[in-house]
Amino acid sequence: MPLPRPVEREHLHTRKITCEGYLRKDGLWDLEAHLTDTKTFGFDTRHRGYMQPGAPVHGLHLRVTLDLDFVIHDVIAVSDDTPYPVCKQTAEAMRRLIGLKIGPGWMREVRSRVERRASCTHLMELLGPLATTAYQTMHSALEERASRQPTRSRPRILDTCIALVSDGPEVKQRWPEFFTGPRDDEG
CATH class of the missing domain: 3.30.390 (Enolase-like; domain 1)
Structure with missing residues (x-):
């Protein structure tokens, strides 16, 4: 637009x-x-x-x-x-x-x-x-x-914009080990 x-x-x-x-x-x-x-x-x-x-x-x-x-x-x-x-x-x-x-x-x-x-x-x-x-x-x-790498460090890009907030769906899918939102089993 x-x-x-x-x-x-x-x-x-x-x-x-x-x-x-x-x-x-x-x-x-x-x-x-x-x-x-x-x-x-x-x-x-x-x-x-x-x-x-x-x-x-x-x-x-x-x-x-x-x-x-x-x-x-x-x-x-x-x-x-x-x-x-x-x-x-x-x-x-x-x-x-x-x-x-x-x-x-x-x-x-x-x-x-x-x-x-x-x-x-x-x-x-x-x-x-x-x-x-x-x-x-x-x-x-x-x-x-x-x-x-055997263990991954937290990507610096996390929490730098609305799309890549650590508790958001993009991080949950791309970097689940760094996801901070509720887990599906906590629902």
Whole structure:
């Protein structure tokens, strides 16, 4: 169902974020994010001159290479289109994330490694959807690895949304050992 019809309005700005996940031949995983900002109108800028309607104000790329434990092995950032020349310098700062593990508290650790004054707000914003994309990309491999373990640890995804509450029907069917609701025989 689409959004309800809005009041009359003028379209001014579009931000597009694309995230893609890949399994590499060497067993690692590449997660790529691309952000583009455009305006529907032309305008003058101090550093880039006149910007045509639809020209990218931001054109940023981020590739993070992970292993199945979510440890970052490599980070490559490219800033093709930026409003200020200095913005392109932030790509190298993103490499400070190598060795970090994506998991609870990881954005706090990101901020301790890449301080705001040395980073790009928009590259940093890509880390959230990129982490989610990593989980979505690697989910099947994570489940397969967990199924081979003699005892399974509680999946971190439980109780993170309405569909995966530990006392709900999805958990009861997919992960019965972690189901916390009433058992059928308790009925």
